Structures are given as C-alpha cells and as structure tokens.
Amino acid sequence: MATFNRFCNWVFELTYAPMAGWPPWVSLGVISAVIGVVMLLAYKYTSWQSQIGKARDEIKARMLAMRLFKDNLGVTLASQGGVVWSSLKILFLSIPPILVAMIPMVPLLAQLAGRYQFAPLPTGKSTYVRAWLSDAFAAREVKGEASLALDPVPGLTIEKFWRRADSKEAWWKIRCDQPGKHTLTVRAGDEAVTKSLPVGDYRSITDAVSPKRTSFYAGALDNTLMLPWEPPPPADSPVRAIEISGLMESAAPDVLSIPLVGNWILYFLIVSIVFALIVKPVFNVRI
C-alpha cells in the first residue's frame, strides 16, 4: 500500500505542478472539469450503453403512453409500473460503472484533500501538536524511566507542554514564527518520529498538507488511503500517532475562499457534474 500511495503522490504532484500557485477555485475548477469529463467517458465505456439507452427510451415511451391514454386507468397503471421498472433497470445498470469509478476516486479525493481541505498554518499562528503514545511507553514515561520531548525547530517556538499522568496523550502548543516546510521530531526514549508541518502562505507551498501521521488502524482503508502523504510510524514505535490540530480546525476554511460554495468537495461535485452534463452530447453518452 505504501508503494501505491507513493505512486499516487508522484502522479498527482506531476499533474498538479502546473497549477501550483493558482487560486484554489481555479485549479480545483480545472481539475473538477477534467475529472468530470474523464468520469463521463469511464461511465460510457464501463456501462452497458445500449441497455441504458433502451431503458431510457422505454421510460419516454411509457410517459408518452400516459399522456395519450390518460383516461385509461389500465394503460396509466401499466405505464407507471413500466417507468418504475425501467428506472430500477437504469439504477442497476449504473452500479458497475460507479464501482469502477470509485477505485480511482478514493485516492483522487485523498490527494485533493491534501491541497484543498488542509492548508499550511499562517505565520504567527499557534497550534497544537498532539502525540499518542503506546501504553508501555506512557507508563514508563510517567514513572520517569523514559523521557518525552519535542525537539526544538528553528522557526517554531514551543510555548507549552501538557501531559497528564493517566493519559496516553501529550500536547505541545507551538507558535509558527517562520514560514517553511518544517519537520517536527517527537523524541520518545531512544526513538524519534517525525511529522511535517508546512507554515506560510498556502500559495507558496505546493506540497500536499498532511494533518496526521498515524499507525492506529494502520491496515484500515481510511487511514491508509486517505492519509497517503506520510507513512505510518513503525508498529513497535512508542509514538503511535502525531497530529497537527490547527490544520483541521481552521486553516482550510480561512484560505479556501471558493465563491458560493465554500466547501471544496461540494464545489468539486458541482463543477464535475456540470461539465460532464455539458459534454455528454458530444460523446453521446447515455446515463
């Protein structure tokens, strides 16, 4: 899976490179439009077009029958039944292409989230770094048998540390003084786990922004597929996960000012569907 994620990262970085620095609504608009067209074509070639067309024609015919014989209860009822049946048939015929489309869509949405859901922290802003520790390490650390620290990073100031005796969590409040692609290092005993932290104007940082590096449920599809940018910490690491909380709370809505919608995924869906509908007649696709 790590190789697959690396491949996806590479492909998307290559594709995204020409658009880096564009206003988010423009770059996402272009990506959505292209995806909309590609998905339409995928639909065309993975669906049984002739059968879908037949079902559509059947619906039209049944509707016409209802209008022509509206005084005939038998025809009206039969036509309504026919419409329902043909609709169900279209729904059924749409399942295979939807399933096929889901395969590229999941990693694609993860890649888009890295650019449009999360954004670098603005310079001067404070945020929290949260580390989840393994049971064994947390117990040793409380007894004073092992140390836990966040390494100082030039350009970042550690303002506060919070750790409760009975908790497996540790929190650091840090202030982002300098822009740049910073690397945080949580040192737990002899082991160190790193986590990226981009700071600065979102337009100047073109890499995807990862909110979390986690080994929790490392095999689970959501964490593996939806957080593809940083590999999980090793299974035996005393640090199970590191999360930058400010990225999830506020950074993205502040910088992502897509007109009208304000939510990147909704914007993506609207633009891709609109473009797919516009080019549908060109490619003669029946949906």
Next chain:
Amino acid sequence: MLNAESRKKTVRSGLPCASAAAPDARASGFHAQDICRDRCIRHSAFGILHSPFAIRYSPFSTRHLSLLLLTLAAILLPGCGEKPSKAGGKRVVVLGFDGMDPRLVRRLMEEGRMPNFSKLAAEGGFYELGTSVPPQSPVAWSNFIVGGDPGAHGVFDFIHRQFEKGEVHPYYSTNQTVDGDKPWDVFGYNVPMPWQKGGELLLSRGGTPFWDYLDERGIPSVLYRIPANYPPSPSKNGYVKALSGMGTTDLLGTQGTFQWFSPEFDPDMKPPTGDGIARPLTFDTETNRWHGQIEGIANPMLKGLEDPVMRVDLYIEPDRKEDTARISYVNRGAFGHGDQTVEFLLSAGEWSDWKPLVFLPSRLDLSNGGGSRGIVRFLLRKAGSEPELYMSPINFDPGAASGKVTEPDEFGVELARSVGPFATKGFAEDFKAREAEATIGFGEYAYKITLFGDEEYKTQSQFVFDEGKMLLSHALSQYKDGFLFFYFSSSDLIGHIFYWEPEPGQPETFTDHPVREDEDAEKYTKVLRDVYVQCDAELGKTRASLPADTTLFVMSDHGFMRFSRKLSLNTWLLENGLITLKDEDVRTGSLNEVVDWSKTKAYSLGLNAIYLNLKGREPFGSVEPQDREAVLTELTDKLMAARDPKNNRPVVKTVYRTDKVYHGDFAPGGKDDGHTPDVIVGLHREYVVRLGAQGDINKKWIYDNTGEWSADHCVAAELVPGILLTNRKLAIDDPNLTDLAPTILSQFGISKPAKMTGRELLAAGAAAKP
C-alpha cells in the same frame, strides 16, 4: 415586550426586512442577468457559426452554453456586488471615542503625549462638544445619529420603562423584544409553523439616522460599532454597511452574562454581584477531569418545560505539574455537518483566543449553519487541583452572520474573514466581571471570592481595544469615498473603572479612591492615560491613510469625572414625600412590591429620569393632569434643595424639565410622548445614581461609593462636555452633538432635513487644510 402601541412607535426594525433586502437583491439580479444575456448571445453566435455539430445535435447550443456561462457567472459575480458610489470622491470621516474627557485630552496634549490630536487642534480647533441631557451614551449617540435631542429619537436614558400587567418594568432603552406567534404544541414540543411570525428584537431608537439621507442619494456610509443602532437600521438602497456597537446583546439576549466555573460553587448559587452565572465544577473520578456545563439559550422547541436551557459539557484537565490545563467541549453539528471538538491548553492566568460555541436545539436545525453560533474567550484563573475558569459573555459569531449584528449580514462575514473573530457585544469590556464577587459557605464560615482584578480587567479591555484597532485598519484599507464612522469604547469603559483624575482646580493627588490605595489609584489612572495615547496613535494612523482633502472629525459623546457618593433617586423621592409605601414597615424592595401607587406622585427608573405618576398615562396614575404643573414645581424645588447629609453640599445642579428642553415627536406633547420622563436630574460632580435605577427603593438615599466603578458622567450635562477636533475651521464656537449630523450631510451637498434641530458647523466654503 412591546405592546401594540409601543410597536407602532418603534420606528425602525433591524431585522431582515423584505423591503430593505429586495432592492439590493433586485439590483444584483439585474446586473447578473444583463451580463449573462450579453455573454450568452455572443457565445451562441460562436456556437452556430463554428460548431461542426450545429445541425445534428449541437453540443454548443445556446442551452448548453447558457448552462456553462451561468455556472461561470455564478462563480465570478460575487465580487461585483458593490454598488457604484455617487459621493464623487468626497470623503467625511468621524472617529468617535466614547467618554473622552476634554480636560484629560488637553492635559496630555500639553504634555506632548497626544501629538496627533495637537496637530489636528492646530488645524481646525479643539472644542468642548455640548452633550445630551442626560449625558448618557445611548442618549448622546442617538443625538449624534438623528441630529436632534431626545425628543427627536425617544432615547432618554440607559433604562426605559414598560408596563406589564399594571407593573412597571425596566428594559434597555435602545432595543426591545416582541413576542412572536405562539408555536403549536405537538406532543409537548413547541413547533413553529412556517406561516407563523417569530419573535423579534427591534431597534427602539426613533428618528431618521443621518446616513439614511446619504443612502437615498447613493452615497456610501460605513459605520463601525455604531452605538444605539442594534439591530442595525436597514439600508433601503444598499449604500449603508453597519456593525452595531453599544446596545448589542450577547447570545443570551442580555447586556453581558459571563460564566464563572469553580469547584467552590454549589449547583444553585449565583454570584451576589455582577451579572454572571456561577457554574459548579465537579470532579469525574472515572475520567479524572473536572466537569462543568456552559449555560446557553433556551431551546425554543422545549420552551415552557421545566428546564429548557441548552447546555454544553465542559471539561478541564489539569496536567501533572498543575500549571496548565486542557479545556475541551463539543459543539454539536446539525445533520450532515458533524460535531466539532474544541480543545485547547491554558496556563494559569492565561487567556484563550476566541473559541466557537454552538447551541443546537435539534440535529435537524440546519438554519444558519446549524444552531445559534457564538464565540467566547476563556481565562484560566487557577490551574491545579482547584481550577477556576472565566468564560466571557457569548458574543455572536460575526463570521456566521449570527445575531444580526451587521447590515447587511454579509458585512459581518466579510469582516470576520478579513480580521478574524471579534467581540460583537456592545459593552465588550467586561466591567461586570470586575465588579463580581461571590460568597462561599454560610454563616461564620462564609468568605468572598472575587473574579477580575484590575490587571485582568485591563488585559481584557486591551483585547477589545486591539480588535478595534484591527477593524479600523481594515476600514481604512477599504475606504474609498462617502462617509466613514469608527467608534472606540475603551476610553469610556476603561475610564469607568480606572479614571481617578484630580477634580478641576485640585492638586494632582490620587487619594480617597473607593477601593484602591493611592499608588494603585495613580497607577491605574495612568492606564487610562495610556489608552488616550493609543487613541492618538489611531488618529495618526487614520490621517496617514486618508487623502488630505478628507473632512475629519474626532469626537466624544461626553466627558468624565470621578465620584465619591452614590445615590438612589427613588429613596430620595420616598424621603421627600413623593413616593408613598403600602406598608411603612416594608421600606425596601422593588417599586411594584412596596409602593402604594394611589398616593405616589413620582418615581424614578433609570439613572437620571423621574416620571410623574400621571393619571391616564401610568397604569395606576394618581396625579391629575391639571395638577401636573404643581407637582413638577414641588419636585423641582425639592431636588434643587437636596443636600448631602455628609457635608451639606448641594446634590443637584440642574433640573431639566423635558417639556422645556426636548423637541420633536417624543417630547412631551409630541405624538409619541407616552414614554418620555417628565424630569431629568442633573447632578453635581461627585454624585451619581448607582442604586435603585431598575426601580428599587434602598435603605438610604445616599451612600459613600465603595465600588470599583469609580468614575462616571451621568450628571448635569454642562459639567461633562465631550470633545470635538476637526481639520476644518468651525463657524460656531459652541458645537453640540446634534450639530454633527447636519454638518456631515452638508459636506455631501444635502441641506439640513426639517426634523434636525442641530446647526451646520462648518463655515461655508471652508476647505480642509492639506
């Protein structure tokens, strides 16, 4: 609540009003349609001429291109929503510093600490600005807004009265709630029907604000934190943007209710002083953390049930060193939105930034992003094993267009997007928390704990000031032409707690402060002086960003003075035979409980207002209309003869009869005079009404002041003028607040409206000094 008659008198509603919103929407609609039509035609032609599919099934038919272009237009058009200004490049800017005192300004100018004020004074002059009768901020700013005295706008005091079931009740004078239709009862739940009218909060300041005349002529006005304008009066033509200031409530609908969490509180207690809620913290041994509940608004669906208040669980987890705590709570999200966990660390003595707080009546409530959305700040007063937490009053979230604090709604969203969240409550400096103390325990074991100290109040007030500075920078960066107003409250609300300047003619000593040692009294008076110096810097910043031909006014609504004696007008009326009690043995309590209305001639509600108990106007009136004059004479004579028992000094300087000093529809004899007081009491320096203002009778009528609130301005108007500085020469040397509105209008070529009684201040043809 308003009755039908009062409702009629409530001149402007601030709630979204079809007539106000429609012109703007229509205008935008025309704009959008025109552009789309134009583009569609051109692109259709292109499609027909060049498309190879034009005959068979044109993919680039008008229908498809329209769809594409509508999508693009919808994306591109929002930025084109500004209406074209007809100000013709003319600029008038007013900086309003509430309560800035002319004597202190003059002194700091002489010391060279307010160089920008000195420079402006040298250009156009420095004037004492005549204030309102009484010199209370809502009254004074209303005078400024309508260009007339209280007879023109109907705001006579901070507190007004309303009659309910034959009783007299106080309400905040500039806005009032009216009940909506009763929702349907569906299995014990209140279910409002779509056709029913909801409850409303109405702006009860009357008169026509001067910016309405600018709006009519297409001249933009932008008003930041304008007092006495909540909810903001609607803009008919879409040329007014306003952020409400003083008078804006918190999310609970109060003038500010802080919440104070401590393990020392028991579940039912409330602090005896200060308008806050004492919330107990209990230790949850399972999760090893402190648990409390943030109190919110009543769930409208559950109204009428025993406990309809919505609460949010709050957790405090001190760390192992007990100097830092993690504070967390969850904002429930409406269906499809998801919950939002708010977690942050605070050290003892540290303030949080603004945090979102949401009260969601039901997951199905999708209005306004789901629920009632507010913002709050926390102060962890103590960490460790006995944590203590202050939570600010719940301000409306301007970024969520919550609470109708701006006109239009989008203005608040625009501001929040540009400068981040900011306080929207009118009295943003939490002086109530400075005054708050709670009694813990009973009997001989009882002891008092206080909430804010001087340093905490200073810090919190500075936050408010700093937000104001950010908003001003934003305002200046967006300002092109038309009218710009910006208001700072810090000079007033920091003044009330910290001002202890020597009285006129007295040497500079800082003795006899009610609660502070001499050196602290001096130290904190200097905090206020620093605030003035910061105001000077804001003036410098403003001037640097404005073109030289801008007409600039710097003003305050009243001045300041310290006071050492506090009084209760109702108790004075009782001792002077104008109030009669039902039972001579019950001498304290609310008027409604203890007064025999059939024998009472006058009563007071508010800080300076006295009402005759007039037959035909009051619910249990006893004074016949033909006796009005005699009772007024008796009242005036007795007030003027009032002496301080401590030193035999006169207490009252001037008695203002409203039938003589007010002009307009709300003045006695005017068509809306039903709520106008008969007398305004102008007190001497050193004397302020601090007791019985909500309609109570106290044990004595005069006391030593022993509170932190040690300076005030609610005295005779001539004792506390405001300031006026401008870069233009004035034609009149005794300017008054009421003169500014006609002067601003005249700068845009609009002659003085008939209803304004103020004068035009600037000499004809006077030009701004470059």
